[in-house]
Amino acid sequence: MTAAVALTESDSLNDRLPTLEDIVGAAARMQGIVQHTPLQKSEFLSRKYQAEVLLKREDLQPVRSFKLRGAYNRISQLSRAERQRGVVCASAGNHAQGVAFACSALNIQGTLFMPANTPALKVNKVRQFGGSHVKVVLTGHTFDEACQAARAREAESGATFIHPFDDPDVIAGQGTLALEILDDSAGTPIDYLFTPVGGGGLASGISTVFHHHSPTTRLIGVEPSEAAALQHSRKAGHNLTLDRIDPFIDGASTQRIGERCFDICNERLHRVLTVEDQQTCQALIDLYQEEAIVAELAASLSVAALEQCREEIIGKRVVCIVSGGNNDFSRAHQIMEKAKGTNG
Structure with missing residues (x-):
């Protein structure tokens, strides 16, 4: 696993955290x-883990992920x-789709920066949802590199x-799915x-809502083992x-957790687990083959982590967030090979 180094956040963040x-x-x-x-x-x-396992199906959103919630709430x-000056964002794919959808719905122009290796499905969907309201710029190889380019455009324009995550209105928007779960x-x-x-x-x-309304629920965050910034x-x-x-x-691959997000998650998540790519790929395949759910890799993390908690969740009521379904099947061979434990 790569080493971690400290970095001072250069943004001037206010101290406001989203409330219930x-x-x-x-x-x-x-x-x-x-x-x-x-x-x-x-x-x-539920049969596999001898528990009642419930899936929150955010893959069924209009943009096939939860990201629409935060993007629309902010924009x-x-x-x-601000609307006349337009918006700019950086995204690994799903946030850009949410921003594009919001730009079209609210008649706002947006410039959306995404890594050059973003799956084609996500790039095409961004253009589809945004239409003439958005311009897509593909740059860099990670979200963080795309974000640097987006920040430069912000300063220029x-x-x-x-x-995509470190904003109180975005966080508040994402938290709405927790209200639905409890309802x-x-x-x-x-x-x-x-x-x-x-x-x-x-x-x-999610943790903000559960902290107030269901404090006994054990909240577990799940990261890729090779991008475990929170852990x-x-x-x-x-x-x-x-x-x-x-x-x-x-x-779900970022080099740094949001500043507000770190404060909230560090205080309110009970545990943070990491999952190897092999297990995540197998979870994605299982969701498709056993439940006919087309999940993306990040959305499969929550299901993949159940294996690490197999003994303690027996007889329990468990919710897994299936956060999105923007899976590009041009990657299917690579995903299947990784599930087998080979490099593909």
Whole structure:
């Protein structure tokens, strides 16, 4: 695993963290835009782990991931002057789709920076959702490199940067799915919740809601083993930047957790697990073959992590966040080879 080094955040972040009230407000703001996705029991996983395993199906959003929630909540609150200047973002793919959808819905121009190795499916979907409202720029090989280019464009143009995770309005938007989970649970306690972690926005929003409404639920963040920025940072006691990551799990591979996200996740996640690519690929295949769910690799992290908790979740009620379904099947051979434990 790559070493980790400390880095001082250059952004001037305010101290505001999203509140439960912010998340409730976001849910009201995005009615008619964001789908209330189902909380679906997985018979296969429930039998396998002798537990009641429920899947939060964010792959069923209009943009096939949870990212629409945060992007729309942030962009819909821009002032008239900010809307006229447009927006800019950086994304491994799913956030860009959410921004593109919001730009089209709100008649705002956006420039979207994505790594050059972003799966073609995600790039094409961004263009489809944004249409004439967006311009896609492919640059760099990681989210972090694309983000540097997006920040430079922000400084040049005066456009508003829509952060994919380290923004209170984005975090609040992502947290709305936790409200849905609790509504659909009908008062029945949830013992464990497993959520993928990339930059930390989703985990931050979820943990904010559960901290207030279901504090006994064990919240477990799951990262790729080769991009485990949160786990390294928690062990160090402060936020770190990894000097190198493997972007194979493209939707959850960042060198550094968001500043706000680290503070929230460090306090409210009960545990952070890492999963090898082999297990994540197998989980993706199992979801497709056993449940007919087309999940992407990052979305499969939560399911892959169940194996590490096999004994403790017996007889428990468990929720896994299936965070998105933008899987490019041109990568199918590579995914199958990795699941077998070969390099492909």
